[in-house]
Amino acid sequence: MIDLKTQYAGLQLKSPIIVGSSGLTRNPSKSKELEEAGAGAIVLKSLFEEQIEIQANQISDPNDYNPEAEEYLRLYMKQNHLQDYLDLIKRTKEVCTVPVIASINCYKSDAWTEFAAEMEKAGADALELNLFFLSTDLTHNGPLIRDLYIDVIKRVRQTIKIPFTVKMGRNVGNVTALAYQLQANGADGFVLFNRYFQPDINLKTIELIPGSIFSRPEELYDTLRWIAILSGKIPHVSIAGSTGVHNWEGVAKCLIMGASAVEMCSAIYQKGAGVITESLEGLSKWMEEQNFHNIAQFKGMLDASKLPNPTIYERHQFMKYYSNR
Template sequence: MENLQTTYLGLKLRNPLIAGSCGITNSISNIKELAKKGVGAVVIKSLFEEQIHIETEKVIKNDEDGVTTFNHAPDTIFSKRIYDYDEAYSYIYDFARRNTLGKYLEFLTEAKNSVDIPVIASINCVSSQDWHSFARKIEETGVDALELNIYILPSDWRRSGEDNEKIYYDIIREVRNYVNLPLAVKIGFYFSSLAQSINKLSQSGIKGLVLFNRPYNADIDIDKIGLSHGPIYSTADEYIHTLRWISILSGHVSCDLSASTGVHDYKAFIKQILAGATTVQIASALYKEGFDVIPEILKKTSEWMKKHNFDSVDSFRARLSKSNLDNPAAIERVQFMKLYSGIE
């Protein structure tokens, strides 16, 4: 096997292939298996901000008489009249928050102790309120880094692009106030000036950007004449969108770039690194092809490196990035005109 070592978020990785955050990384046995199969690091399934709110709703219930019922545990339901509602609510809220977090924190500690590769925690967040203090608790579990999946769909008519982008910076600032862990931020591509926004984000004190989160899309069922969900897993041709942006951004940003979405085989893995990715994350491929896709990607990459006389990942990273071009958009436009005008 060729030398695939790399450094991501300041962490030493044995190779740039990362198991991305998904349901698979929500289990200790899977995490152990992923490490055994060879991944360089693992991103744990996100703790969702909404999870905390949902759990809060579960433990507090008001009936018509204003009696508040606490469901501390399903088998010990008891009722109690509450005179100071605000105080009670804040108690319950904290209780729910502690418990949700408690479980996640225990899981992180166990994950960290189970494998000898870097373990990256993840929070899926939409606001900077109420959760930055527990980022410190995450740090105390001993995990190696924290990925913030900030996904703001710009669909609110009342909010400007500037309003939405401010949330990203508020979140990063708040979390940085509480933790020294290396931070990565995972984003979608809904920015009006993606290159500039990413460049600005890369200068906000984070160590890495994960490009891109794959947006959830609703679909329409024409038989039921109602909404259905779009495909949950990516397909192998979806890597191309991320490839373009990794290539455009490589060399222009002040942090590592981790490619995510549509990487299902060694070819797409190598392409992302050639475009300039520091690491590459996979999730759908793990579901669709199984965990053996990991040694397959690593083995084939190693063979490809040998064939092309590359003795390290660094020796071919960003070879095909667009960083030497002043305006890649102009080149792309010419290519687009040439290729698409010829089809009739």
């Protein structure tokens, strides 16, 4: 009998496939369908800092109101946007039995902790923090960015008791050092990686256009590398592999590299909820063939700490592949 249960960031999951934060989880009945297809947890669509700011800034002409009334209206609009999100958490919790993870996409360290507390009260089982500091300022250096992250993480840890994870971008510099510090300051897990908007150019009109919103399976390779490095270097780290997980092979590979779970998004958009069922069936079949009964038997088998030469994930590989060609 194959056991697909896994522990991720303090949550017990019935399967290692988590539905990634997106419009897929905007509707509780859709989330239920994804749970029935086998998802081990649901990450709700993010509440974006800008959504609230923009909505609050849209209160027509400020001259129509005295400053006190304007302030009241701004607060009212912020709270109502938040209220919609809290309702989504409650309604999803009513229909789903798997953990429901709320998601915040933020870039300032002050406004968010109070929302995190409200989400916990509304019943979220965990929180995924999508910190978006895409730093391009010439005066921003590594330590400054690291301190911004740590500041947010400390505040959130002081505010909520439920587990929270950090969804990281590839652009954070030294992923390992940052994750190590964030774990030391209270983060319960990491999602590797977030996939940002991809800018492209229409060469006929010479205009900026969006690149593909969906990932391709080949994008998994870099995800695998970093899971292996992080898992090998940080004791007891909890990782969800994300970006490029499209099938059972992607799930198995992330787990072998040391992830506790994966987050899937593009594949579900493109193939429907059935891709979760198919991936779990494929994973179970492969485990049976390999004589594994549970995930613990192969999780992290190839993380950086298990290899005689862990630089295979770093410089070694580069030399081997390019020096003779």
